Amino acid sequence: MTSRFRPARFQIPRFQTVLFILLVAASAVMGGLLWRQLDRAHQRLLRGEDSAPTQAPQVAPAEQATLLVANDADNSLLTQVDTLPLPQDPGARARLILGKLLDLYAAPDAAHPVPGGSTSVAQVFLLPAPSLPGNPNSTDPKSAEPKSSAAAAATGPLLAVVNFAGAFADSHPSGIETENLTLQSISGTLHANLPRVTEVRFLVDGQSRPTLAGHADLTGTYLATDAVPTEGAHP
C-alpha cells in the first residue's frame, strides 16, 4: 500500500537503471580485457626471458698482470706480478686489474691502506687520446695528416677514464702523499698492462671532482708514463 502511494520523486527512472547496468557491464568487460592483456604481457615476458645458457661460460685464461703497488713508507711504487683470469675486452681487463690492485690496498696489512677494494672502480673507459691524429679534440697540428682515423684509433695512444665509486673517494685517507700514490699507482698499472694508455683522467660517480680527498687534483689529466720519484732523490 505504501508503495502504491509513494511520491514519484523517489522512483528511479528506467533509463537510469538501464544506464547503470550498462556501465557496470562495460566496467566488467574492460576489467576482463585488462586482465587478459596483462596475462598476455606476462607470458610474452616469460617467453623472452630465457634463463637457459645459450653459450657455454667462457673461462678466461689466467694471465700475468703487472701491478704498481704503492708504499706509504717511502713514497714509492713497487712492481708486483700477479696471475689472474683476464677477459679480452680492454676496458673490462683494465677494470679487473685495477680491482686486483685496490684489493691489495684494502687488505689489513697493506703498505698503502685504502678502504674499498675491487668495487671501488665502477668503470674504465678507453678513448683515443686527445693528441691522437684525427681526433676532433686534438690540438696537434699533424691532425690534418692523411692518416686514417680508424687506423690511428686502433694503434694510437689511449686516454683511460677511470670512474671511481663515490664511497671510495669519500673514504680515501686525506693527504698529499697518499692521494698522489693512489693516482700514480693506478696510472702506472694501466700503462704497464695496456701500453697504449698514455693519459688517465679520473671521475667520481661519473662526475668531475676537484680533489680525491682534499688534496690531489682530479680535474686534470695524468700522464701514465710519468717517472715515479723515490725517497731521497730530487724530483
Next chain:
Amino acid sequence: MKNSPNGPRNPLRTLLLASLLPGSLVARIPVAPVLGVVLAAGLAAAQAPAPPTAPQPAPAPQPPRFLVVLDAAHGGDDPGGHLGSQSEKTFTLALSVRLRSLLGARGIQVLTTRESDATLDLNRRAEIANHANAQACLSLHASMTGSGIHVFAAAMAPAPATRFAAWKTAQAAWVTRSLALAGLINSTLQQAGLTVTLGRTALPAVDSMTCPALAIEVAPDTSAGANRADSFTDPAYQARIAEALAAALLEWKTEAHQP
C-alpha cells in the same frame, strides 16, 4: 696672492707658471727679473761659507725585498684530514704562526693566507701569493700517512715565462726555482734529523702560484711510538720542523741576494 704690476712676488711660482702656460701667455710675463732673482739667490748661496759638516757616506743600496708566503692549508668549513685528536686545519695554522714568528725574528717578511680558522678558496690562496710577488711560497699540510716530512713540487714540466699564463699551469714558469728550493729544504730538514720524502704532485693551489712554491706535508715522526698521532701534539716536533724550515728560507734569502 696677487701679482704686482711689475712682476710676481714669488719668482719660483712664476717660473712654474711660465712652464705650464702657452707661449702667448708666457711672453707677457716678465721672466727676466725673476731669473735674475733666482740666479742671484743661487750665487749668494754658492759664495757663502759652507758650514763644517762631516763627509756624508754614500747611501747603502737597499737590499731587494724578500717576502715569504705561508699558506696554512684548509680552514673553516674544510677541516682537512684527521690527525688523531685534532684536525689538519688546526695543525697547519699553528705551524704557520710558529714559522711566521721565526722568520720575522730572522728579518724575513712574511705574508700568511689566513691567521684564523677561516674558509679560504684554493684560487684565493694562489691570488694572495701572486699579488705578493713573493720569493718563496709554502703551502703547509699534514697527514697521518707516511712518516717525516713530505716535500712536493708541482708535477708540470718547466716552461718559459710568458706575459699571460694559464691559471692552472702558472707554476710552470717557476718549477725550476721550486725544485731548487725543494733541494735546499730537503738538505736543511735532513740536517735537522728529519726524514724527508721528495715528490711531485698536482695540487690546485700550488699549480697556480707564480713564485717558487712547495707543499710541505708533515707526517708522524719516524720515532713515534704506537700512537702516531702523538707527533702532532708534540711541541718539540713542531718546533724542529719550523726551525729547519726557517733556516732553509734564510739560506734561500741569502742565495737570492747573491749576484
